[in-house]
Amino acid sequence: MAARSHSSLAPAFALAYALLVAYACLHPLTGWRDSGLPAFDWLWAPWPKYFILEDLLFNILGYLPLGLLLAAALPAQWRFARKALVAALLAGLFSFGLEALQNYLPSRVASNLDLGGNAAGGLLGALAGARWGGALLGPQGRLQRWRARSVIGGRSGEAGLVLIGLWLLGQLGATDLVFASGDLRSLLGIPAPLPFRPERFIAFDTALTASGLLAIGLFVRCMTRGASPLPVLAVIALGIGAKSLATWIFFEPGAPLAWLTPGAERGLVIGGALLLPALLLPRLAQHAIAGTSLLLATALVNLIPENPYLPFDRRLAGFSNVFSFHGLTGLVDSLWPYAALAYLSALGLWRGEHLAAAPASAQPAPRRRARR
Known part of the structure; x- marks a missing residue:
C-alpha cells in the first residue's frame, strides 16, 4: 500500500x-x-x-x-x-x-x-x-x-497520544498535587469536604500520588506495543518535569520541587513499587488495574483538603495570559480522567485482541514441523 x-x-x-x-x-x-x-x-x-x-x-x-x-x-x-x-x-x-x-x-x-x-x-x-x-x-x-513501532495502530493510538499530551498539559496547572486530575470542586465551585489537618493531608497525598502514578503508568502501557518500560518511564519523567516547572512559575520561584511534600514523596515510592511488578502482568490485568487506579485517584482528589502552605503567586494574577492558561489547564486537568476512562473502555471493546495478546518479545517463535 x-x-x-x-x-x-x-x-x-x-x-x-x-x-x-x-x-x-x-x-x-x-x-x-x-x-x-x-x-x-x-x-x-x-x-x-x-x-x-x-x-x-x-x-x-x-x-x-x-x-x-x-x-x-x-x-x-x-x-x-x-x-x-x-x-x-x-x-x-x-x-x-x-x-x-x-x-x-x-x-x-x-x-x-x-x-x-x-x-x-x-x-x-x-x-x-x-x-x-x-x-x-x-x-x-x-x-x-x-x-508505528511503539504505539498501537489506528485511531486508537492517535487518541491515546492526544490524551497523553493533554495529561502532560494538565500537569502544568496551578495545583500543588502531582499526578492528580479529575478535581471537579474548582470547576463546580464546591468547597473541600474535609478541613485541613497535616496528618490527614499527608495520608491523602500519599494515596493520591501512588494511585495516580500507577494509573498513568498502566495507561501508557495499555496503548503501547512490546514489553519495554521506556515509554512509561519517559511519560512519568515528563510529568514530573512539567509539575516542577509549574511549581517554579506559579508557586515558589527558585523552588521547583516544592510540590515534593512528605505525602508526595511517599506516594512516589509506593506507586513505583506497585507499578514495576504491574508492568509484568498480562495486558488484561494491566487494563483493569489502570481503570481502577484512575477511579481511586479521581475520588481522592475530590476529597483531599486544600493545602494552605503553598499559595498561588499573586504577582501573576495581573497577566491576562496567565488567567487564560490557568483556565485551560484547570479544565483539562478536571476532565482528563473521565476521558481516559472512556478511552480505556473503548480500547477494551475495539481492540480486545491487543489487550489479550502477549508482548511480542514474550511470544515463543513458531515451531517448524520436522520433515520425515
Missing part, C-alpha cells in the same frame, strides 16, 4: 491544539453580550503606548506550535513557500476569529496587538513546520516511525 502524502498525526495534533487555544482565548465562556461597539473597531485601534512584554511573548509562543502543526499537516508534495504561507494564513485567520469573538465577552478585550503577536507566532511556527515538520511528523518522520 502506498504511503499517504501526509501524516495522520499532524492533523490530529493540530485540531487538538487549536481547540485548546480556542478555549484559552475564550475562557471563561460566560456573559456573552453585544457591547454596542462596531464589531471590528478594535482592529483599527491605535497601537497601545504601554503593553506587557510577557503577554506579547506568551502570544507568540502560544501560536508557534499551531503554525508548526498546521504546516506539518499540509500535503508533503507542496513546496516550502506554499506550505509556510498557507499555514501562517490559517493561523492568522484563526486568531482573527477568536479576537473577534472576544469582543462579545465582558472578561476579554479584543486587541490588534494580540492579533499581531499571534500571527507572528503562527508565521514562525509555519516556517519551522514547512522546513522540519515532515522530518518530525511526516509519513517517514521520526515521530511517525516511533509511533
Whole structure:
C-alpha cells in the first residue's frame, strides 16, 4: 500500500491544539453580550503606548506550535513557500476569529496587538513546520516511525497520544498535587469536604500520588506495543518535569520541587513499587488495574483538603495570559480522567485482541514441523 502524502498525526495534533487555544482565548465562556461597539473597531485601534512584554511573548509562543502543526499537516508534495504561507494564513485567520469573538465577552478585550503577536507566532511556527515538520511528523518522520513501532495502530493510538499530551498539559496547572486530575470542586465551585489537618493531608497525598502514578503508568502501557518500560518511564519523567516547572512559575520561584511534600514523596515510592511488578502482568490485568487506579485517584482528589502552605503567586494574577492558561489547564486537568476512562473502555471493546495478546518479545517463535 502506498504511503499517504501526509501524516495522520499532524492533523490530529493540530485540531487538538487549536481547540485548546480556542478555549484559552475564550475562557471563561460566560456573559456573552453585544457591547454596542462596531464589531471590528478594535482592529483599527491605535497601537497601545504601554503593553506587557510577557503577554506579547506568551502570544507568540502560544501560536508557534499551531503554525508548526498546521504546516506539518499540509500535503508533503507542496513546496516550502506554499506550505509556510498557507499555514501562517490559517493561523492568522484563526486568531482573527477568536479576537473577534472576544469582543462579545465582558472578561476579554479584543486587541490588534494580540492579533499581531499571534500571527507572528503562527508565521514562525509555519516556517519551522514547512522546513522540519515532515522530518518530525511526516509519513517517514521520526515521530511517525516511533509511533508505528511503539504505539498501537489506528485511531486508537492517535487518541491515546492526544490524551497523553493533554495529561502532560494538565500537569502544568496551578495545583500543588502531582499526578492528580479529575478535581471537579474548582470547576463546580464546591468547597473541600474535609478541613485541613497535616496528618490527614499527608495520608491523602500519599494515596493520591501512588494511585495516580500507577494509573498513568498502566495507561501508557495499555496503548503501547512490546514489553519495554521506556515509554512509561519517559511519560512519568515528563510529568514530573512539567509539575516542577509549574511549581517554579506559579508557586515558589527558585523552588521547583516544592510540590515534593512528605505525602508526595511517599506516594512516589509506593506507586513505583506497585507499578514495576504491574508492568509484568498480562495486558488484561494491566487494563483493569489502570481503570481502577484512575477511579481511586479521581475520588481522592475530590476529597483531599486544600493545602494552605503553598499559595498561588499573586504577582501573576495581573497577566491576562496567565488567567487564560490557568483556565485551560484547570479544565483539562478536571476532565482528563473521565476521558481516559472512556478511552480505556473503548480500547477494551475495539481492540480486545491487543489487550489479550502477549508482548511480542514474550511470544515463543513458531515451531517448524520436522520433515520425515
